[in-house]
Amino acid sequence: MKRKTKIRMAALLSLSLISGCTRTRGEKPAKPVRVKTVETHSTVSSVRYSASIRSAEQVDVAFKVSGYVDSIAQQKDPSGQWRKLQAGDIVQQGTVLARVRQSDYIARVNETKSQRSEASAALETNSAQLKESIAAIETSKAQVNDAQASYDRAKLDYERARILFSTQSITKPDYDASRAQYEVAEAKLEVARGQLQSAEARVATSRAQISAAESKVKTADAYTYTASIPLADTNLRAPMTAVVIDRKVEVGALVSTGVTGFTLADLTSVKAAFGVSDLALQCLKMGDSLKITTDALPGAEMSGHISRIAPSADQNSRVFDVEVTIPNPEGKLKPGMIAALSVSEGAGAQVDVPVVPLTAITRTKDSNSYAVLVLDQRERKPVARLRVVTLGESFGNAVAIKEGVRPGETVITTGLTQVADGEVVKVIP
Numbered sequence: 001m002k003r004k005t006k007i008r009m010a011a012l013l014s015l016s017l018i019s020g021c022t023r024t025r026g027e028k029p030a031k032p033v034r035v036k037t038v039e040t041h042s043t044v045s046s047v048r049y050s051a052s053i054r055s056a057e058q059v060d061v062a063f064k065v066s067g068y069v070d071s072i073a074q075q076k077d078p079s080g081q082w083r084k085l086q087a088g089d090i091v092q093q094g095t096v097l098a099r100v101r102q103s104d105y106i107a108r109v110n111e112t113k114s115q116r117s118e119a120s121a122a123l124e125t126n127s128a129q130l131k132e133s134i135a136a137i138e139t140s141k142a143q144v145n146d147a148q149a150s151y152d153r154a155k156l157d158y159e160r161a162r163i164l165f166s167t168q169s170i171t172k173p174d175y176d177a178s179r180a181q182y183e184v185a186e187a188k189l190e191v192a193r194g195q196l197q198s199a200e201a202r203v204a205t206s207r208a209q210i211s212a213a214e215s216k217v218k219t220a221d222a223y224t225y226t227a228s229i230p231l232a233d234t235n236l237r238a239p240m241t242a243v244v245i246d247r248k249v250e251v252g253a254l255v256s257t258g259v260t261g262f263t264l265a266d267l268t269s270v271k272a273a274f275g276v277s278d279l280a281l282q283c284l285k286m287g288d289s290l291k292i293t294t295d296a297l298p299g300a301e302m303s304g305h306i307s308r309i310a311p312s313a314d315q316n317s318r319v320f321d322v323e324v325t326i327p328n329p330e331g332k333l334k335p336g337m338i339a340a341l342s343v344s345e346g347a348g349a350q351v352d353v354p355v356v357p358l359t360a361i362t363r364t365k366d367s368n369s370y371a372v373l374v375l376d377q378r379e380r381k382p383v384a385r386l387r388v389v390t391l392g393e394s395f396g397n398a399v400a401i402k403e404g405v406r407p408g409e410t411v412i413t414t415g416l417t418q419v420a421d422g423e424v425v426k427v428i429p
Contacts, residue, residue, distance in 0.1 A: 030426035033384070034414035035375055036360065040352040040407045041395055048393070051274035051292070053337040055265035056325060058245065064233035066256040067100035069249050085262070087244050095238045097262050098249055105231040112227045116220030123213035130206035133199055140196035147185070147192040154178075154185035242266045243331070265335065270328045272304060272339050275319030283343060284309060290324050293394065294339040301394075302326050302333070342393060352407075355398040360411040364388060372401075373419060375410040375427070384412060386421035 073096055074082045075089050085097060161178035164170045242264035249261045272292055276284065288306045304326035313320050324341065326333065333339075356372060364371050370391055373384040389404030405411065412419060419425055 028424070030381065030424045031419050032415060032428045033412045033419060033425045034429075035410045035427055036357055036413045038354050038356055038401075038405050038407050038409045038411060041355045041398065041400065042352055043393065043395075043400070047280065048340060048342050049274045049276070051272035051324070051339045051341055053294075053333050053335055053339055054271045054273055054323075055245070055267055055335050056269040056271050057240075057242075057266040059239060059242075059264055060260040061097060061236060061239065061262045061264055062258050062260045063098075063100065063236055063255045064257060065100055065105070065230045067104065067234065067254070069098055069251055069253045069255060069261075070101045071099045072247075072249070072251055073097050085244055085247055087246055089244045091238045091242060091244060091264070093238055093241045096235045097238055098236045100234040100236075100255065102231060102234045105227070105234055108227045109224060109231050112220060112223040116217060116224055119213060119216035119220045123210060123217055126206055126209040126213050130203060130210060133202035133206050136199035137196065137203060140192065140199045144189070144192040144196050147189040151182075151185040151189040154182040158182035236261050238262075238264060240264065240266060245335070267328055267331050267333070267335075270326050270333045270335070271307065272324040272326060272341065273321060274324075274341070275314070275317060275321055276343070277319060278313065280343060281309070281320050284322060290341050290343065292324065292326060292339045292341045294333070294337055296334075296337050297332060300332075353392060353400040353402075354405055354407045355395060355400050356405065356411050357413050358394070358397055358399055359413045360416070361389075361391070361399065362416055372405060373412040373416045373421075374405065375412060375425070377410075381424045382427060384416075384419045384421065384423050384425050 072084045165175040246263040304324040307325040308323040310321040376383045376385045390402040392400030392402045
């Protein structure tokens with residue numbers, strides 16, 4: 001009897017264990033998650049636009065002279081090796097980007113310098129001659145003065161001798177000697193005066209030659225300066241500190257005047273360009289501040305101001321072009337990026353929109369849509385329900401939901417990657 005009782009108890013225990021194991025295997029444990037109630041955020045009714053990022057200032061740097069390119073500026077790459085300038089490199093104002101062969105231009109400068117040297121030598125010679133002529137004038141003046149004094153004495157002596165001879169107070173030989181001395185003195189005076197006039201003529205000639213030589217020196221200086229301009233222009237320099245957008249030349253290429261060698265852009269500030277209709281144009285004015293975001297920089301919000309509004313609509317698209325200037329000191333925004341911005345409508349009426357944390361957003365299995373996991377508490381245990389949503393504007397760490405959830409509903413914010421649609425969850429603090 002006791003043996004039958006023991007057998008029956010063992011059988012009941014085995015059935016109990018089997019039944020317990022069956023329940024444990026059939027039910028999955030609830031996965032722990034954290035949740036957040038869908039709240040509302042007051043915002044101004046606005047229209048969202050897509051904008052294209054452009055450089056605030058862009059310039060094509062062209063060659064001023066023709067010739068063969070014999071060098072292009074180089075920079076070190078991350079490995080420390082030298083390479084030619086390429087797109088994305090930063091250059092400082094005045095940097096020589098490329099250089100045209102200078103030999104022909106140097107020859108022209110040297111030729112003008114030679115002409116200048118010849119003109120300078122002629123000027124020095126004429127200046128020396130002028131000094132000699134001026135010294136000759138002084139000597140001639142002294143000689144004229146001496147000859148004049150001798151002439152005056154001889155004339156007085158001759159006049160006295162003539163009077164005395166008329167009264168037969170002196171002999172004829174004495175008279176003839178006085179007369180001869182007078183004529184000699186008169187001839188010397190004429191010679192001295194002639195020498196003075198000749199010296200003065202030489203001075204005038206030297207001064208004319210100096211004037212001509214000075215003119216030649218100035219002309220040679222002008223030619224040298226004119227020839228040095230093309231020589232300096234063989235260096236293609238950066239007109240500003242900028243980023244290289246494109247390089248269009250190679251060493252050995254034959255370029256002519258006006259050919260673009262590099263395209264540079266100042267990216268310390270950029271412009272976001274977009275188009276608006278004539279109805280939206282009345283909501284915009286110069287200087288208005290707008291917030292800009294871009295998918296290339298998730299979570300970053302930049303501020304800019306309207307710097308240009310087109311005075312007329314585009315003939316094809318019928319929209320007005322608007323530009324927003326954005327400070328870009330770190331160069332994070334690049335030309336060609338797509339940005340998004342919102343423009344307030346009307347008088348800026350406040351509207352309440354549902355918002356959820358960014359951590360509550362996930363992707364559907366096909367990755368074509370955004371979704372959230374809503375906590376369904378209508379059943380005995382809380383269950384996660386996948387719901388497709390349409391995202392709106394972001395507000396810091398939250399994002400507006402245009403469609404898909406309502407304020408007051410609860411969404412999963414932590415652990416949603418471990419939870420599937422329809423699974424039981426356990427809410428933890």
